[in-house]
Amino acid sequence: MIHPYTIVESLDPRSKIISFLFIILCLITTPVTRLKDFGLYFLLILAIASLSKITVGQVLKKVFVLIPFVFFIAIFVPFIKEGNVCWALRIGYWEFPVTYEGIWTFLNIVIKSSLSILLLVIASLTTAFPDFLKGLEMLRVPRLLVMLMSFMYRYIFVLLDEAKRLIRARSLRYFGSRYREQFRIIGYMVGVLFIRTFERAERIYGAMVVRGFNGEMPSMQHFTFSYRDFLFILGIIISLLFIVSGIIYNVEHWRIGHFHLWQTL
Amino acid sequence: MANIIKVSDLRYYYPDGTAGLKDVSFEVEEGETLVIIGANGTGKSTLFLNLMGILEGEGCINIMGLTANKKNIKEIRKRMGLLFQDPDDQLFCPTVLDDVSFGPLNLGWDPDEVTAVSQKALMMVDLEGYESRTSHHLSYGEKKRAAIATVLSMDPRILLLDEPTSGLDPRSTSKCINILYNLKSQGKTLLIVTHDIFLAQEIADRILVFSEEKRPVAIGNYREILSNRDLLLKNNLIHQHQHRHDKEVHEHEHRHDYTHKH
Numbered sequence: 403m404i405h406p407y408t409i410v411e412s413l414d415p416r417s418k419i420i421s422f423l424f425i426i427l428c429l430i431t432t433p434v435t436r437l438k439d440f441g442l443y444f445l446l447i448l449a450i451a452s453l454s455k456i457t458v459g460q461v462l463k464k465v466f467v468l469i470p471f472v473f474f475i476a477i478f479v480p481f482i483k484e485g486n487v488c489w490a491l492r493i494g495y496w497e498f499p500v501t502y503e504g505i506w507t508f509l510n511i512v513i514k515s516s517l518s519i520l521l522l523v524i525a526s527l528t529t530a531f532p533d534f535l536k537g538l539e540m541l542r543v544p545r546l547l548v549m550l551m552s553f554m555y556r557y558i559f560v561l562l563d564e565a566k567r568l569i570r571a572r573s574l575r576y577f578g579s580r581y582r583e584q585f586r587i588i589g590y591m592v593g594v595l596f597i598r599t600f601e602r603a604e605r606i607y608g609a610m611v612v613r614g615f616n617g618e619m620p621s622m623q624h625f626t627f628s629y630r631d632f633l634f635i636l637g638i639i640i641s642l643l644f645i646v647s648g649i650i651y652n653v654e655h656w657r658i659g660h661f662h663l664w665q666t667l
Numbered sequence: 668m669a670n671i672i673k674v675s676d677l678r679y680y681y682p683d684g685t686a687g688l689k690d691v692s693f694e695v696e697e698g699e700t701l702v703i704i705g706a707n708g709t710g711k712s713t714l715f716l717n718l719m720g721i722l723e724g725e726g727c728i729n730i731m732g733l734t735a736n737k738k739n740i741k742e743i744r745k746r747m748g749l750l751f752q753d754p755d756d757q758l759f760c761p762t763v764l765d766d767v768s769f770g771p772l773n774l775g776w777d778p779d780e781v782t783a784v785s786q787k788a789l790m791m792v793d794l795e796g797y798e799s800r801t802s803h804h805l806s807y808g809e810k811k812r813a814a815i816a817t818v819l820s821m822d823p824r825i826l827l828l829d830e831p832t833s834g835l836d837p838r839s840t841s842k843c844i845n846i847l848y849n850l851k852s853q854g855k856t857l858l859i860v861t862h863d864i865f866l867a868q869e870i871a872d873r874i875l876v877f878s879e880e881k882r883p884v885a886i887g888n889y890r891e892i893l894s895n896r897d898l899l900l901k902n903n904l905i906h907q908h909q910h911r912h913d914k915e916v917h918e919h920e921h922r923h924d925y926t927h928k929h
């Protein structure tokens with residue numbers, strides 16, 4: 403028996419990818435005017451999170467890194483979007499009109515992307531990246547794409563380390579120079595990094611070829627799609643249907659025999 | 668015993684025309700440990716890449732009775748494993764187990780067998796329990812051993828090891844040498860590139876010395892070669908330098924990791 407607080411972690415990565423994709427799909431196609439729906443999506447995401455062992459702190463830490471980016475992109479929309487002016491921001495001599503349409507678009511972007519980010523954060527906290535890649539591969543995502551992601555995951559830190567060493571080597575011998583000089587040095591560094599990466603790629607390819615690489619990326623773990631995965635996907639799809647169709651708002655009026663369903667619950 | 672590797676008149680030029688290898692000829696017996704020593708940039712690694720068919724030079728390479736050409740190269744790669752100097756090049760998969768099982772899976776072995784050989788390989792390098800670890804988070808010594816495991820899992824009869832001990836601390840070095848001893852006692856043929864004279868002295872049966880002209884200048888029994896001071900000095904494997912003993916300053920050769928008496 404799996405502990406109830408680790409259900410999401412123990413699921414097959416495929417079922418997580420499928421069901422989370424469904425949620426995001428429904429989320430982004432919901433018209434922004436149905437504000438209540440987004441509350442329900444939020445509850446659904448919370449319900450998923452409660453089935454895993456991740457803590458609120460972990461989630462918030464990651465979410466707060468990402469959301470400001472969205473916010474800064476969206477914050478200018480109300481001023482740019484044309485339509486009925488509802489208010490104007492005055493800074494000294496200038497006047498910036500804000501439109502109703504702009505505010506709706508702003509809400510649209512912020513609400514949808516925040517919820518999607520929240521879901522993605524939960525997904526990344528409950529799935530190890532290698533497992534996620536294997537899930538994608540088993541879902542027939544093009545092999546080249548999966549391989550590309552896998553190599554990026556493996557070598558991004560190696561590359562960053564290399565870049566860090568270059569920057570350190572530069573700053574140790576850097577005593578201030580004109581701007582143009584600095585750009586030249588940055589150019590050199592980017593060039594050196596590129597050549598090193600290129601050469602490393604050749605060596606890695608050599609290492610792959612001598613171990614029999616012929617275009618396929620074989621992998622060992624075979625996940626099993628158990629009844630729990632099936633139930634999880636089913637549960638998500640049913641709750642999405644309820645939200646999308648609006649049935650959920652009528653639950654209180656349902657009758658079983660002479661009783662309101664709401665009262666029997 | 669039969670010669671398992673025969674190389675004659677191997678030459679290699681890089682695309683820009685610089686010589687990588689010139690007139691390389693040598694033979695290796697089955698079960699033998701041949702240590703290839705030489706200063707930096709003398710073509711030792713290039714030789715390995717040629718043996719594995721990653722680089723193609725002129726000349727003749729014969730491995731276990733198979734002439735190296737396009738047709739035979741897959742068969743040769745099944746029987747001969749190459750360890751790269753930088754473990755980050757060798758470990759390219761998301762997890763250690765993926766890397767160790769990469770070779771066997773490519774050879775088309777069935778999953779149970781692959782699991783067994785991967786476990787055995789990890790055990791041999793003392794890394795049990797590291798299966799689902801990410802290579803990036805391993806220490807350098809662990810990376811190096813994991814890299815060795817990726818070669819061992821294919822169970823090759825010949826192993827080409829490029830600087831297996833470089834960059835390791837003393838304890839990791841001795842762990843690595845133990846692994847090499849084990850392989851040697853299993854009857855594997857080892858070719859080891861190094862400029863660590865200490866490693867050569869520990870494990871070599873014979874030593875091949877590469878000169879800065881990118882060609883081998885001497886091959887022979889390890890005692891013979893290591894006691895040939897002029898040869899080592901000339902090929903930059905030991906060097907003369909000033910040395911102080913209290914008040915007396917004199918010049919004598921210096922071998923790293925080599926204790927000398929006066």
